[in-house]
Amino acid sequence: MSSTDIRGLAEAARAASRPLASATGDRKNAALEAMAAGLLAGEERILTANREDVAGAREAGNTAAFVDRLTLTPTRIQAMARGLRQIAGLPDPVGEVTGMWRRPNGLQVGRMRVPLGVIGFIYESRPNVTADAAGLCLKSGNAVILRGGAEALRSNLAIAKVLAEAVATVGLPAAALTVVPTPDRARVKELLGLHGLIDLIIPRGGEEFIQMVRETSQIPVIAHDKGLCHTFVDAGADLGMAAEIVLNAKVERPGVCNAMETLLVHAEAAPAFLPAIVARFAQAGVEVRGCPETRRLVPAVRPAADADWDTEYLDLILSVRVVPSFEAALAHIARHGSGLAEAIVTADHARAMRFLREVDAGAVFVNASTRFTDGFEFGMGAEMGISTQKLHARGPMGLRELTCEKFIVLGDGHVRRSQK
């Protein structure tokens, strides 16, 4: 595929974005229903393409876990269809007037939510993400250019073909969604240069990849980055509650970004809490690495190295540190946290409120597991990812985060008086 074609594809997406932006909610929901039906009807085409991808990935020597994420089954396709129908059931964010006020001169000024335009989404090799992202972008009135993992290219092309055909049946442009039809990595850089055609790049992937995107892109980027989440067990906390929360945060699904990596325990709570919780972690197969004070209280714990406080294990490993005060816990989190999710377990109202206000992260929890950091769990219906940056969208990104607000101004012949 030549350089011109990537631009051509973005131009087609741009052209499609105008009718999408003004489409009614009813029409967009009809498209989502048609997309869901299309996935079910196109099951065989999709599975055939997927089998080729899976065979290729096996030959290339990918891990079993990788191949599993890549593999589609009828059940997984049904789940994709169900996901699209759920998106149809969500409120339409477009056209919402989020506020309107009257100026002393009678001018009415307000804000209206509108689509961003064209979104470039770059993601890993799970073909089901293709349908989710296409659905969220369509519902929010945006065109989307999808660039999944190279190993999933045939599957993604088959899914996108089915979905685009479905979109066209309700009178919306098929170019509402497009898969970049080449595994060539150089094309990603080309995409990142199309300022003026693409409005937002959402990359998901490892740190190095995100860093490359940040350095290369001339288009605004909202990165789905790493998660180094802490839970702080405060002095006077309900230790039974604390145990359930930290176990859940670490072991329920250790390989995801909202799992806990470091447990901070107030020195007053440590003697009563640590021996029992370390034993429960051991039972759950978790390797604990501790600070000197942790090891004084529980000598069997292995020592933590300095690097442990900055490591996202994504595994059954946990670093534990005893801190002398609430302030020391805040300082540790400010220094080592990744800004994804942070939690406190406490019975003290004032400290709960300070933790909420002062901890600088996309999601801040009191007496709950960081594992809830998720668009579905927050009641947003679905998510494009979890933003670890501050601009525009922070934390789980749902439909609302795929829109922006413009000012609308209603006058009655208003002109501005000179200020000279």
Added chain:
Amino acid sequence: MSSTDIRGLAEAARAASRPLASATGDRKNAALEAMAAGLLAGEERILTANREDVAGAREAGNTAAFVDRLTLTPTRIQAMARGLRQIAGLPDPVGEVTGMWRRPNGLQVGRMRVPLGVIGFIYESRPNVTADAAGLCLKSGNAVILRGGAEALRSNLAIAKVLAEAVATVGLPAAALTVVPTPDRARVKELLGLHGLIDLIIPRGGEEFIQMVRETSQIPVIAHDKGLCHTFVDAGADLGMAAEIVLNAKVERPGVCNAMETLLVHAEAAPAFLPAIVARFAQAGVEVRGCPETRRLVPAVRPAADADWDTEYLDLILSVRVVPSFEAALAHIARHGSGLAEAIVTADHARAMRFLREVDAGAVFVNASTRFTDGFEFGMGAEMGISTQKLHARGPMGLRELTCEKFIVLGDGHVRRSQK
């Protein structure tokens, strides 16, 4: 100044951002009052520094208009102090909970407004902007690194010294605001690479400069770009109202980004509207360049070239085009507009509503002059600039746009159930 110093300056700003973020509104307002008082008390120091800048700018052969913008007077310093007191009077955006809802499992999820952290502001040679920006950033709980025009460096350093000293008197960190103490342009690129220390870059300036910032920055950028604003006079519009609005939009202050550059007139309105309005524009000293139909109706009008539809004159020049339909007006705006501000003059409700919904710009007006595109006029109290992009902030950027929203989650021992 060495490379290390720019990083050191950003690290100091980062350290200052934590106490600023948790400062109460009362303390921030006390700082703003002290800053205003400091400007008045420091008038002589500031004027002395400014005289050196002005002498330098004259020697370097800058235009009289440039030197005028650079020049400070006691009256201008008083206006800067008044501006800071006005910012003190605005509501504190930090800590606002913009929504909270309860999940079926009892978890309460909400959004809280918090500062961004450290803002890098790069702007032109008007020293009064230094005080405005410092005030807005302080009120919104952010530290700011200021990089004004090289010609205003002495003035900016004198102003920042006075302001930082004032901030320190109320117990907030003096590093809340810092002027980059060198005119060396290479330092700007260094600043743009400090991802992780600086959270947002706000550049104001010409297109080439903005383009350089976009290409270089590894930090999110919100650009204050150009304004190519249209007014569309619809069929059936009140032509008296239309005349007042388009005259105001063009001539009240032609050199600013929210002035009108192109007038679009519906073919049905053109015969009655154009001859009279072209005469009034001529009286106001405006050179009109028209499409063939405009020239058929008003033969004295000079022909517009293709390039005129894409030109931001910032001057007493206006391009005029007669369009056959409402849709043609929308298409012209979609193709040539810069996304800053667009207006319709109409008596038709349905078209007014369609214009509001479908025109893709930071501010969309019905029956009012685009000249109102301004933070003060919109009731936001003050502005850091007018964003011409879509992400995070669109249109005038006030205090709210210098913050972001994080999720806050209140539980009672909530843990996430496995979904397997």
